[in-house]
Amino acid sequence: MSREQLVVQQARKSFLTGKTKPLEFRIHQLKSLLRFISERRGDITYAVKRDLGKSEKGTELFETLGLEGEIELAVEKLAEWAAPRPVEKNFLTITDEVYVQPEPLGVVLIIGAWNYPWAITLQPLVGAIAAGNAAVIKPSEVSSHSAKVMEELLHKYLDKDLYPVVTGGVAETQELLRQRFDHVFYTGNSTVGRLVMEAAARHLTPVTLELGGKSPCYIDKSCDISVACRRITWGKFVNCGQTCIAPDYILCEPSIQSRVVEEIKKSIKEFYTENPKTFEDYGRIINQRHFKRVMALMEGSTVAAGGDSDESQCYIEPTVLQDVTGESKVMKEEIFGPLLPIITVSGVDEAVQFINEREKPLVVYVFSHNNKLIKRVIAETSSGALLANDCLVHFTVSALPFGGVGNSGMGCYHGRHSFDQLSHLRSCLIKQLKMEGVNSMRYPPHTAKKLGW
Numbered sequence: 001m002s003r004e005q006l007v008v009q010q011a012r013k014s015f016l017t018g019k020t021k022p023l024e025f026r027i028h029q030l031k032s033l034l035r036f037i038s039e040r041r042g043d044i045t046y047a048v049k050r051d052l053g054k055s056e057k058g059t060e061l062f063e064t065l066g067l068e069g070e071i072e073l074a075v076e077k078l079a080e081w082a083a084p085r086p087v088e089k090n091f092l093t094i095t096d097e098v099y100v101q102p103e104p105l106g107v108v109l110i111i112g113a114w115n116y117p118w119a120i121t122l123q124p125l126v127g128a129i130a131a132g133n134a135a136v137i138k139p140s141e142v143s144s145h146s147a148k149v150m151e152e153l154l155h156k157y158l159d160k161d162l163y164p165v166v167t168g169g170v171a172e173t174q175e176l177l178r179q180r181f182d183h184v185f186y187t188g189n190s191t192v193g194r195l196v197m198e199a200a201a202r203h204l205t206p207v208t209l210e211l212g213g214k215s216p217c218y219i220d221k222s223c224d225i226s227v228a229c230r231r232i233t234w235g236k237f238v239n240c241g242q243t244c245i246a247p248d249y250i251l252c253e254p255s256i257q258s259r260v261v262e263e264i265k266k267s268i269k270e271f272y273t274e275n276p277k278t279f280e281d282y283g284r285i286i287n288q289r290h291f292k293r294v295m296a297l298m299e300g301s302t303v304a305a306g307g308d309s310d311e312s313q314c315y316i317e318p319t320v321l322q323d324v325t326g327e328s329k330v331m332k333e334e335i336f337g338p339l340l341p342i343i344t345v346s347g348v349d350e351a352v353q354f355i356n357e358r359e360k361p362l363v364v365y366v367f368s369h370n371n372k373l374i375k376r377v378i379a380e381t382s383s384g385a386l387l388a389n390d391c392l393v394h395f396t397v398s399a400l401p402f403g404g405v406g407n408s409g410m411g412c413y414h415g416r417h418s419f420d421q422l423s424h425l426r427s428c429l430i431k432q433l434k435m436e437g438v439n440s441m442r443y444p445p446h447t448a449k450k451l452g453w
């Protein structure tokens with residue numbers, strides 16, 4: 001029997017004892033997870049530094065802070081989320097108990113990605129624990145230092161049978177996917193997403209797929225371009241552009257392109273100094289493979305700012321590309337790196353058309369003072385989320401379901417959505433064995449006299 005098989009069996013056996021059912025147990029585990037983050041903050045930040053060259057404060061700001069917030073919210077709200085949810089009755093059930101009872105699904109497989117190795121892997125776990133599931137946690141092998149720390153330390157805080165960490169690469173993930181789970185929660189690229197869904201289909205296991213894509217960013221010429229570009233620069237170059245919801249490319253009118261370039265240059269300098277390479281708040285590309293991939297995407301485009309790189313350090317300077325077209329190489333796949341192409345369009349009509357001709361993205365960004373224009377973009381495009389006049393921050397609003405649509409994914413999470421996503425919402429109807437008279441209509445014989453029509 002493989003290690004993966006054993007781990008899943010053990011998780012299921014433990015789940016079937018019913019120990020995850022009491023809310024006190026779940027709250028205890030969630031609080032232990034919180035303790036893990038606060039007591040092992042140093043291990044976590046050091047691992048991320050080695051994986052992605054990120055600063056300590058950067059990791060706290062973009063990884064652990066939100067995670068802690070999600071755990072605290074789940075602890076506070078769990079009783080409310082897990083309680084029976086009465087629903088509207090019809091006249092036949094007016095005297096009955098009619099409600100929805102969330103119940104645990106069973107054993108969940110969480111497959112994480114490397115770009116925010118802690119937030120992305122442990123945030124679904126918060127939902128899995130809150131909903132009363134067991135969960136097998138598979139961190140990405142690409143962020144190997146974080147995966148190792150997770151494997152070595154998490155079991156000291158959480159129930160080790162119910163929430164085991166399985167490390168490894170493609171072979172181990174595929175072996176896990178051969179096992180039967182009650183839900184698979186995958187974060188990563190769309191190609192592997194398809195494989196995950198195929199494997200899950202063999203067991204009729206539902207999936208949540210948190211995928212990526214090319215999130216467009218339209219800048220309306222009438223907006224405050226300076227503020228817009230400052231926010232876009234932050235959203236794009238944080239984590240070296242390795243953020244699933246980073247604005248992938250800019251759409252704007254030709255008349256503002258050079259202003260946009262200048263403002264972004266100004267913000268890059270403000271955030272990362274003249275020399276981002278030696279600045280601690282600017283990280284690195286995860287590995288040589290991705291370095292080469294991102295560098296190759298630049299081919300054939302005009303560099304308007306940045307463009308410097310150092311393969312030995314996996315360093316790519318924040319880079320702006322101008323006069324890019326829909327056919328350029330950089331527009332053929334999600335960039336997932338610090339390149340920001342600008343494509344000029346004649347206005348919002350063409351921007352909407354450009355967006356709609358492509359796969360549905362994770363986010364559509366729009367910068368404008370004109371509320372009507374924003375509402376129009378909402379009405380005429382589709383994406384996992386729409387954010388106007390800022391970047392990334394919708395991720396921090398726990399009340400908003402976070403997820404994609406179409407090629408950018410299916411299902412959603414965060415806050416109560418994580419709880420619901422990893423619960424079965426069971427319909428419950430409790431009748432009494434009284435008032436049998438009212439049922440006479442439904443029993444044969446269905447005579448006209450009995451029915452009255």
Ligand code: NAD
Binds near residue numbers: 116140141195243
């Ligand atoms: P990755 O290479 O770490 O892969 C993700 C997971 O899939 C890993 O755990 C890996 O072991 C597993 N895997 C890889 N190949 C496999 C295979 N052939 N069979 C089975 N399992 C396999 O991460 P990635 O895909 O490079 O991540 C980047 C992508 O993830 C980007 O597209 C990004 O937009 C997306 N992403 C999405 C979100 C979101 O919340 N929607 C968050 C982060 C990243």
